Each structure stands twice: as C-alpha cells, then as structure tokens.
Amino acid sequence: MQSTETFHEPRREDCPWCGSRRLRTRLRVPRRRHHRPGGFAADQCLDCAHVFQNPRLTPEGLAFHHREFYAGHLEALAERTVTGRSGRRRHQAAARALLALPEPESWLDVGTGHGHFPAAVKELFAYTAFDGLDPTPRVERARRSGRIEEAHRGRLTTPEILDRLRSRYDVVSMLHHLEHTPDPRAELHAALAVLRPGGHLLVEVPDPHSAFAVLLGKWWPPYGRPRHLHLMPLDNVRAELESQGCTVIATDRREPHTPHDLSAALALALAHVLPKSWRRAAAPLVSAATALDHALAPLLRRTRFSNSYRVVARKDIA
Numbered sequence: 001m002q003s004t005e006t007f008h009e010p011r012r013e014d015c016p017w018c019g020s021r022r023l024r025t026r027l028r029v030p031r032r033r034h035h036r037p038g039g040f041a042a043d044q045c046l047d048c049a050h051v052f053q054n055p056r057l058t059p060e061g062l063a064f065h066h067r068e069f070y071a072g073h074l075e076a077l078a079e080r081t082v083t084g085r086s087g088r089r090r091h092q093a094a095a096r097a098l099l100a101l102p103e104p105e106s107w108l109d110v111g112t113g114h115g116h117f118p119a120a121v122k123e124l125f126a127y128t129a130f131d132g133l134d135p136t137p138r139v140e141r142a143r144r145s146g147r148i149e150e151a152h153r154g155r156l157t158t159p160e161i162l163d164r165l166r167s168r169y170d171v172v173s174m175l176h177h178l179e180h181t182p183d184p185r186a187e188l189h190a191a192l193a194v195l196r197p198g199g200h201l202l203v204e205v206p207d208p209h210s211a212f213a214v215l216l217g218k219w220w221p222p223y224g225r226p227r228h229l230h231l232m233p234l235d236n237v238r239a240e241l242e243s244q245g246c247t248v249i250a251t252d253r254r255e256p257h258t259p260h261d262l263s264a265a266l267a268l269a270l271a272h273v274l275p276k277s278w279r280r281a282a283a284p285l286v287s288a289a290t291a292l293d294h295a296l297a298p299l300l301r302r303t304r305f306s307n308s309y310r311v312v313a314r315k316d317i318a
Helices: 059-071 074-083 085-096 116-124 138-144 159-165 184-194 211-219 234-243 261-273 276-300
Strands: 023-029 040-045 051-053 106-110 129-134 151-153 169-175 195-206 246-252 308-315
Touching (some): 023 211, 106 184, 129 138, 151 159, 159 184, 184 195, 195 234
Parallel strands (some): 106 129, 106 169
Antiparallel strands (some): 195 308
C-alpha cells in the first residue's frame, strides 16, 4: 500500500481565490477501494463561492490519478466526448464565438492535449496559424500529426515559456483547462501576457453553480475526482479579467453545456461498486444514459442544469 502522505499537500484554511477564511466542505469522498491513495475533499468559500480541492493533491498525487484515469474505464468515454461528432460540434461552436471578430493570424490553444480543438476549427479560420501548449507529450504528437504548427511542452506560467511567447498571439483559448491548474488566476494572467494588445481570450470551464452538482453530488463529472483542483464561478472570472484591463465582450451558459452528466456519473458509480471484470456488462446502461444526456441537452442548456460557461474577453490597448 502506497502512503497517502505523498499525495496531499497540507490543508489550507483560507480561500485561494479571495483569501477568506469562511469555508465550508462541499464534498468529501473517503479513501478509495483496494487501498488506492485517496480521500478527496472540496471546500467552498462562503464569500466568493470559489470551490477548490482541500487538501490539494501534490504533483505526484495528480500524476498518479491522471495515469489511473487515462488507463481506466473512463478513457474511452473521455475520448468520445472530445473526438466524436458531438465533440467536434462543441469545438466549432466555441470557435464561432470569435467569427464576428477580425480573423486572427496566430492562435495558442492552452491545454491542447492531442490538438483536437485546433484540428476541429481550422476550417473556420483558414488563414490562422494554430499552436498548442500542454504539459504532456501529447502536444508533440499533435504537432507531428499536423493538428498544430508549433508545440510548446510545459505550463504557461513557467517563466521560460512565458518569456518566449509574450505578446505573440491574437487569440488564446483555454477550454476546460483552468480547473486542472494549481493557480487559475496566475494562468489567466499568463494568458493575457502572451496576447497582443487587442487580442482575445476564449475560456470555457465547468460551472460550479450547475444544478447537476447538487443532484449528482460526488458523482458529478466536473468535480473530476480528484484531477480538478478548482471550480470558479463566472462572476469571479469576469471580475478578474476586468481587473487586468480586459473588456468581457461575451458570456454564455447555454452553448458550452456538455451532455455527459448522467452517463459519466453512472460510469463513475459503476466503477466504484463493480469489479473491473464486470464493467463491460454494464456498458448498455452507460449507453442508455448517454442517449438520455443528448436527448435532454436542448432543454437543460437553457436552465441551471447547464454544466459549463464560456467567456470571451478582449485585452484592451493601453
């Protein structure tokens, strides 16, 4: 059995977003079965409503759970969510939020992974050069496959990367990236640093105010047990961008909704109670839940059940 001490940092007593010490536990998941490292808790700030993992996983703990996720039963579900036709439509819908603006010459996709987002939207921006940044080797494979032109491996907040990319891009996109980062505010500041004056930032993140968070509890997929470190309310992100000299030109809670809450929650729950050898037999149940997710999506995205939001902001010229 591997010690859990190497997987968690010390618990913090204040909010990482606003510094308030008025916290409440929003979610607690006990140690996982089969003696895997675990225990996972999310606290919410009673002043700014920021939700964060507390205590936070160490880099070793994050790496462990990241490997477990992509080696486990959810890999296929996650891949379908990103690469299927519905995933391609969602990528293009996000990019269309910028079609009314002058076509960018250069675009950096942060947290690009395999480069599925740039590949999906190139046809909408025929004269734009897409680069990608990611901390994993996937970004280099994305370059070799032709999905991006330049691959930058690492974190945007790393000084060497930030200095190299400063004021280089017309658009920076961060689609479901900020929730994975140790310091989302620093990540936003870095994104603005690599934008040219007048450039645009495109952000999509899970919405911690979604009604699904209450209905599904610990099985709600955006909790990302435990790979998601932060869930930020829209008002917090908007206020931070405006404080950094940006104009928020659009927000949207409808279009970014990803129809996977019921199916992913069911897959998580089944993985928790079923031996691995039995999970294939449960696949029809997950498929039925997937169909229900998509059938309900046109209605749910117009309600508080919408699970994500989008922000488009312009870096104003000083």
